[in-house]
Amino acid sequence: MATLGTANPIVVEVTRGGMVESRHRAAVAVVDPDGKVVHGWGDIERPVYGRSAIKPLQALPLIETGAADRFRVSVAETALACASHSGEPRHVELVGAWLARIGCDVADLECGSHLPYHEASLEALLRSGRHPDATYNNCSGKHSGFLSTARHLGEPTKGYIRYEHPVQQRILGTLEQMCGLRLGDAPRGVDGCGIPVIGIPLGNFAMAMARLADPSDLPPARAAAAQRILAAMAAEPFLVAGTGRFCTKVMEVIGKKVVLKTGAEGVYAAALPTLGLGVAIKVDDGAGRAAEAAMGKVLRHLRLLTADEERALADALTPPIRNRVGLETGRVRPASDSPF
Amino acid sequence: MATLGTANPIVVEVTRGGMVESRHRAAVAVVDPDGKVVHGWGDIERPVYGRSAIKPLQALPLIETGAADRFRVSVAETALACASHSGEPRHVELVGAWLARIGCDVADLECGSHLPYHEASLEALLRSGRHPDATYNNCSGKHSGFLSTARHLGEPTKGYIRYEHPVQQRILGTLEQMCGLRLGDAPRGVDGCGIPVIGIPLGNFAMAMARLADPSDLPPARAAAAQRILAAMAAEPFLVAGTGRFCTKVMEVIGKKVVLKTGAEGVYAAALPTLGLGVAIKVDDGAGRAAEAAMGKVLRHLRLLTADEERALADALTPPIRNRVGLETGRVRPASDSPF
Numbered sequence: 001m002a003t004l005g006t007a008n009p010i011v012v013e014v015t016r017g018g019m020v021e022s023r024h025r026a027a028v029a030v031v032d033p034d035g036k037v038v039h040g041w042g043d044i045e046r047p048v049y050g051r052s053a054i055k056p057l058q059a060l061p062l063i064e065t066g067a068a069d070r071f072r073v074s075v076a077e078t079a080l081a082c083a084s085h086s087g088e089p090r091h092v093e094l095v096g097a098w099l100a101r102i103g104c105d106v107a108d109l110e111c112g113s114h115l116p117y118h119e120a121s122l123e124a125l126l127r128s129g130r131h132p133d134a135t136y137n138n139c140s141g142k143h144s145g146f147l148s149t150a151r152h153l154g155e156p157t158k159g160y161i162r163y164e165h166p167v168q169q170r171i172l173g174t175l176e177q178m179c180g181l182r183l184g185d186a187p188r189g190v191d192g193c194g195i196p197v198i199g200i201p202l203g204n205f206a207m208a209m210a211r212l213a214d215p216s217d218l219p220p221a222r223a224a225a226a227q228r229i230l231a232a233m234a235a236e237p238f239l240v241a242g243t244g245r246f247c248t249k250v251m252e253v254i255g256k257k258v259v260l261k262t263g264a265e266g267v268y269a270a271a272l273p274t275l276g277l278g279v280a281i282k283v284d285d286g287a288g289r290a291a292e293a294a295m296g297k298v299l300r301h302l303r304l305l306t307a308d309e310e311r312a313l314a315d316a317l318t319p320p321i322r323n324r325v326g327l328e329t330g331r332v333r334p335a336s337d338s339p340f
Numbered sequence: 341m342a343t344l345g346t347a348n349p350i351v352v353e354v355t356r357g358g359m360v361e362s363r364h365r366a367a368v369a370v371v372d373p374d375g376k377v378v379h380g381w382g383d384i385e386r387p388v389y390g391r392s393a394i395k396p397l398q399a400l401p402l403i404e405t406g407a408a409d410r411f412r413v414s415v416a417e418t419a420l421a422c423a424s425h426s427g428e429p430r431h432v433e434l435v436g437a438w439l440a441r442i443g444c445d446v447a448d449l450e451c452g453s454h455l456p457y458h459e460a461s462l463e464a465l466l467r468s469g470r471h472p473d474a475t476y477n478n479c480s481g482k483h484s485g486f487l488s489t490a491r492h493l494g495e496p497t498k499g500y501i502r503y504e505h506p507v508q509q510r511i512l513g514t515l516e517q518m519c520g521l522r523l524g525d526a527p528r529g530v531d532g533c534g535i536p537v538i539g540i541p542l543g544n545f546a547m548a549m550a551r552l553a554d555p556s557d558l559p560p561a562r563a564a565a566a567q568r569i570l571a572a573m574a575a576e577p578f579l580v581a582g583t584g585r586f587c588t589k590v591m592e593v594i595g596k597k598v599v600l601k602t603g604a605e606g607v608y609a610a611a612l613p614t615l616g617l618g619v620a621i622k623v624d625d626g627a628g629r630a631a632e633a634a635m636g637k638v639l640r641h642l643r644l645l646t647a648d649e650e651r652a653l654a655d656a657l658t659p660p661i662r663n664r665v666g667l668e669t670g671r672v673r674p675a676s677d678s679p680f
Contacts, residue, residue: 017528022624110665112665115459126463189359189669190357193664194665197357265361283362284363284625285364323533324453
């Protein structure tokens, strides 16, 4: 493993015409549920914020506390609790209906709002004269899950995003158990949607994903919650992200073998149930395009894709870059000197 | 200077709460008009595509051929010829009027279209039921300059973006003289707006910017064109980029001491007339946020900013990262282990 200060390997390159134009470095951890490092490229001991890639772990209390059963949280809503959705109509409508069922509304969401990621939905919204509210926030499903848990346990909903709130403290405890380390003194900050982010070594984050993938050694309630979360994400790949997004495309093509979740600043996580492994990737510079290409390469390295699946996913695994008139001018691809 | 294969230095870091979340590496060249390397951090011999940062050099033929005088190209239009504008109303209106004056219209632009970078302009456009045409392309001013030159010299306007077209061959010759090297065999590709991009070593690109800044050894017509271009950019910083953009904010505050131009994939260039130097930056991973922070640090390193100017530009030099409710969650800043 690289020592601190050593440069992480170059894993992704961006071509344009006859030249590599840009390069991305990353650390990649592939770990089993006991913490055995199957692959560790780069510095996997450095703490990273999991950002939205950690959402499947943050959803465990929604199931474990009984909130999901109490409020009849559907498979679709469970997938949305783990989503960074694109703000397409179905995402937004489902979140609105879920909030209503738990006796909340958009005003209870503390995530703020932003325009949809999905350009056609953004255009339709603006052309219709409407404005995005907090249900359009890509994290609105996760926040609906938080509100559901608070409602179920009789906790105040106001301030549910704060580090000290029981919702966030419950998640912290869950992360400690899944990642196998104390996090009380871990570096922390605030996420784009207002909740805490906790610095966790990349290898420990991958181990937590492995424990979702193979929950056989987890307590029964947590194991059942892990299986329900992965099954929901695999069943509803559109709801986990949206039209054209990498998470969605890969899960639509390869099904339950890989459950994927993207995060901001070049983080990507995967639970691999058939192998009983977890994957965590952090691109040094925070580029999502590189995290996707690196994840694609890891999946191929682990022989998780059939030849047919690779063909079906060719433009997701090494995406073309197109100019303003649609001409392909380059590609994002695994680096020629990538270690994997 | 770093040898090929050595990692470029980390020059910019992105903080969130108690931790550095992401890091960017770059090469930075500060060079004089004779090619003397005043500062060379990282590998400045590796070819880079100048992308839009090279526009001030691409505008030289517009002036030198007499096209600008023939068509009474204004100071504002000259700035737009060097711009990556945000598609705000004034940008778009000026380009439309310019095209009409040379007997062209939007259908002659071969750059394609895209939604305005400026979010309020994007919203206003869509809410009004309109669609962006090619005048909204951030490169539409540059393309209007190309069309002006072709019109003036009686060349076909169709295909003016192609490598073989006289407009592009004229620019290639200009770049060869300004960069001090033959480019016929240089790596090349196609830019986002359809024109050729040419791989040029970063140090040579910086030297070309220095020759704009101090054109005393250039042939008189080229020297006059260089001065006219820099004067126009300094006089119209809004037209070079747009509301809230780094190029615009810095030039609005510090005036003619620094003429700046951003480019895609983490490229940034500057001409420094008071020092007679040129600067070229390429962020390895292509991140614009890092190129801006690195450029800000270079300008401070060269003592080009007064204390008042530094204060006025604080949020441009080390920009805050805000979450969806406006809370500051981190900063983009020069790295603690940056070499400059």
